[in-house]
Amino acid sequence: MSMKKHGDDAGMPDKNTIHIPEGNARAVLQAIWKAFAGQPFDEDALVMLKIPPLSGAEVMAAFIELRAWCMIHTVKNNWDERLFFISEEVLLKLQDLFFRLPPHWDQIDAPILKREAGVGLAKDLFHVLVYMHQQEGLTLTTKGTVHKRQITKLEALDTGLRNEDAQGLGLHHTHAEVYTPAVAVLIDLTLALGLVIQLPGRLVLNMDSVLEWLHLSEDHMNALLFQHVMQRYGNQESDHQHFRALLCRCDVPVHSWLDLDALLREMTSAGMVKQERLGMVNKAAATWVQFLAGAGWADCGQSGDGSLLVRFRVSGCCLMNMPFQEEYPSSLEGGLYVQPDYEILVPPETPYQVLWELCRCADYVAGDRMMVYRLSKTSVTSATYAGFGVEKILTLLGRHAVTGIPEHVVDAVMLWGREAALSAPSKTVVKPEELNAPSVLQGDLQRFKGHQRMEGSFLPRAGLIGGMREYGFLELDDEVPDGESLFPGIQLIPRSWTSELRGYHASTSRQIVETALGWRAALEIRKNGQNRKFIPLTVQRDPWIIEGELYELEQKIPVRVELGDGDWQELRILLPAMPNSRSL
């Protein structure tokens, strides 16, 4: 992907483009990316990072620059404690910059399929929504969990996602013993997408949202689902995050088997995974890939020598970057086949709105490429009781049936409808949404951008499953500190301390060194015509000794030394250049 360069307007960072820094900022960014991935970190954690040959001040200065360029975002909590993180959008682009995919990882001999991709989370979610619609929601117990009977019914739905696919994700939620993993994920996603809301004692469909959702193409549904999944599931430690994010690179091939063991080895070489953690990350990788398979996005397999393999059915990059569907189709295309044996065959290109209407009057039989429904006395009776009578059923089928409706099927539907009308309860239950069903829906897609990375308050996500929500209410902090704040008292010291390489009296030298130590800045020292960089780390007195890291100029590997007064003839404090600061 092409990356936009920051413009010349240095005063106002352009938030719509991604600026790729050079120099110290790039080195700091890479170190942060490697260590934390998308995880939030505080200043203490940042300080702990070793980024040779940079001094702490250089790191912090570069960090300020990164914040100014919106490569790093900041939030603060109720106690004004700040957390920093690389946004997801930037994170994905940094993959391309800082990591090279292993060569030949797509050259696999004799792969063995272990888990084929499921029918897709979009379909799975659809089944859950239909069930909830038929049940008028899910009943909650006094503990706030879905009633066991309904969980059992949800488990019995013909979903592609199975418990073993979601088992190893390490989902954290309060009632893990109540919900099976697959059901937990599906309910969580309905909540996260705003399709379901919680009322006292019930989870109910938010019909406006559901109807908008149904207007999306399956590609867009999958994109939103994938983005939610990437946000919500999986181990949050940085090496695990790196792995998942790498699979979303735009140069990851689709429809080819890929060797993930090779990828993990490359990640280890690049320092993204520590050697001692490789086994654990490998295991998590297998779990993740199985989940992707259960969700319908990939197949997972094994090579002859036991390497973990994945084959994507759809590009993670496309799923992460799909633009939102701004317009709804003006007419519903899509044909059904109404068979004489009352079965209705539904091709995969059938819009979900049509399928939703069909579910109101036909029973689900089987699902795969072609989904199969069946008209029955029970289904037509239930539809009639719910206000979706024979006329509507026949209109729906008539509109979409590719080869028409067989005569005797019409006759049967009319018969069942007549019987249902005779036996209907005294008040036909009309679901509330019936009153509000618009013919053309204009939804607010911003609702689906609720997971958006940076707009507004960083609210805890709705849903069963926790994650970053443990951090509490978080507010964006746009304020980037001035560079001078890194060097308190800088106005009070002689300018020569920072600008000239010269000799000083021993006591003054010690002051200069200790000032640099306090600022975590580096020093340039010269002895016998040889210049070196020295980063002071600790000072002892009596005798006065300064311990730190000594770099030959342009070298990145330091030597740990103890220096005294006689170890330099000239010195100065090295201050990093600061953007938006007056010259220091």
Place this chain on the structure above:
Amino acid sequence: MNDNKPCIVQRDRSILLDVHHTRFEEARGQISQYSELVKSPSSFHTYRMTPLSLWNAASAGWTSENISSSLQSLSRWEVPLSLLQEVECLVSRYGQLRLIKHPQEEGQLMLVAESAKMMEDLQQKISLKPFGLHFISGISAQLPAGCRGMLKQELTRLGYPVLDQAGYQDGQYLNVGWAGEGSSEGTASVKFQLRDYQQDAVNGFLNHGGQGGSGVLVLPCGAGKTVIGMAAIHKLQCETLILTSNTTSVRQWINELCTKTSLDAGDVGEYTGQCKEVKAVTVATYQILTHRRSKEDGPCHMGLFNERSWGLIIYDEVHLLPAPVFRATADIQATRRLGLTATLVREDGREHDVFSLIGPKCYEMPWKSLEKMGWIASVDCIEMKVWMPDAMKEKYRLAGKREQYRLASENPLKLELIKQLMQRHSDKQVLVIGQYVEQLKDISEKLDIPLIYGGMPQKQRNRLYDAFRQGEISALVVSKVANFAVDLPDASVAIEVSGSFGSRQEEAQRLGRILRPKTGGTRACFYALVTRDSREEDFALRRRLFLIEQGYEYRMHADVYGQADS
């Protein structure tokens, strides 16, 4: 997606074939080699790959690569990988297991595997334990011969085909030829010839997936199942016991055997309520086999199974097989068993019992395919609704469910409609078929049409059937005694006035009465008279299902007969 391709291959091994696709015939030709036709309604036919269908293909020389390649060439979307793996696994097992006679021990068989791995896998299967398998070596096991059939069935269920090379009891040799075979007279009545599909059916029975010798053939009414049965006897040249549903059918079999084969009356015996002849070929009813002298006694004619050294037992209308006959059949696994039926569907869902005890389905000919070939008549199926008379409504409303059904079935307004239909088809031979004898008697009397029902002596029934066949009478009213196996070739109109609730099989069998090809290619007509807004109408929906799955479509007559509601 590739719209150019006619099939949708699903993970559950089903294949949906688009009937309207230009490559329909090509696809059907291929997929029928390795999958079974499940149903054939108008838009999409459903096939399913089963272990048996795959092994059958393997026995005909198909490899898993051929099958995969065929699927991929026909599939509109990518064929599920897991399915291709399953196909490869199942096909690879063909030929890996054999059942042979124990070389030393009488009454024992040997199960031999091509690889120790396969035998190890079988040792882990708990469901095989009851069959007394005694593992002798890494690749062989011994078992009692009496467990042969059940072991084969269980291995099939587990996904392991076994080539049954243990041989069957040949039975007493019987020289059976076709009538006119070897005749030097060169007359027109010379040498009976099987139709192609009949030959395929026999071959399917004799060599199905390597398990030949026991199985079920499913062909439409009028396809000549009797001829196929005789062809099996001809092939095997052995004494044969034939079981069928009623005495009329017994006599039809005997007639066919004596006219189409070299057998004569001295070779063929009738074993029914009226007659107890056990001969080289004996034809009996299921009913006589299950007959008890009193409630406390067991069936007294079950010994017929061991009366002679039968080389073959034929079960005509095998879907009607009663439970006691099932049990007796289980004990004679060493004898070849052939099941024949047009409608392998039971309302109690026990079709698979037939497979367990007779053998797997070896051949199936779809009804519409046979119609297309011209071997059975094309039929218009028409449902005609009749109003319930006002005078009946109150009684109906207050009646229980079974009674409601009966009242609706016996709707007196149907009589007028029958009269109109008979006038419309006055030049045709018509059968009026019903469930309730009182209703049928009333129709018979009022329309002056002869009646055949269960209470009538067999001789009298046969006289009327013969008169109908000869054209001396053009219409008959018949009860359910005529549901099965009664051959009335020129009947071309059937008017069904009532039926046995939702029996799909009965509906199909009744349609079968008019399926003989008609002169001039005229179409037959099947009318189902149903009282509107009644339980009969509900059950009528179910009755049609089997025929609909075979590709028949019911036209709904626009008018409702009788007086409309006031």
